[in-house]
Amino acid sequence: MKLSIPDADVLWAGLPDRRKHELTLTVEPGDLDDLNHVNNTVYLAWCERVARAHALREGMGTGALVALGAVPVARQHVITYHKPALLGDRVRVRTALTQHAGVRSVRAYTLDRATEGGTDGERLAECQTEWVWVDPVSGRPRRAPREVLDAFGFQGR
Template sequence: MKLRIPDADILWADVPDTRRHEQTVTVSPADLDDLHHVNNTVYLAWCEDVARAHALRLGMGTEALIGLGAVPVARQHIINYHRPALLGDTVRVRTALTLHAGVRSVRAYALDRLNPGDPAEGVRLAECQTEWVWVDPASGRPKRAPAEVSAAFGFTS
């Protein structure tokens, strides 16, 4: 399946609170590469961090998911970069869970710079989308997400 990144801003406005989360990070020296901007692997780490924080906020952290018998593993990431993030920048990282059915879940992410002087909505740095596949934590085989997960994230069966 080839993923296409939908308009993260529309998604953010249209999804319920249980399907979205955001956090803010400040670019540190450890985030920079040899070109003195945020390394591409850091953007991906920020996306994973906001997804984990979202799950934890809803009581669906890794420990809880193992207890329910299914955990998500990344199948595919797509990142479109628009502008570099630099040392000291404030970056808002948003995620919206956009699809959750059977063994698949899809998250969209928007990363915006929120420095003084930037527009109120921020300056778009990157957009990402990740396809997650639910698996049995013991066998690693694909498995439908438990009903408790669907309910926690506001999806009905």
């Protein structure tokens, strides 16, 4: 799959709840770089954090995936940065599983400045990660188990 970042907001609205998750985080001093804004690597860590929280919410944490015989391994990240996040900012991080085909899945992420009223704030960044499903013992690619697809609302695939 060649990744390009689609309009993540349209994707978010049209997907079932089981395929999406969000967290609101606060920028802390350790998140900042020498320019006093959130370091690029922190955005990626936040994306991984919301993805893990989503997987745990659906009962598909690492232990469950290992038991099923397939774990996702990142193949490619594409991040577009729009505005910097600063110390004390609240950031809403959303993820949505947008595609699944064979041994690959794609997660989209949006990172927005959180607002008091819960409405969309300024877009800080967008990200997509392509994941490849692999056998945790052999490391060889394998299809995601049916239980995983069902847990995340990919029924009928």
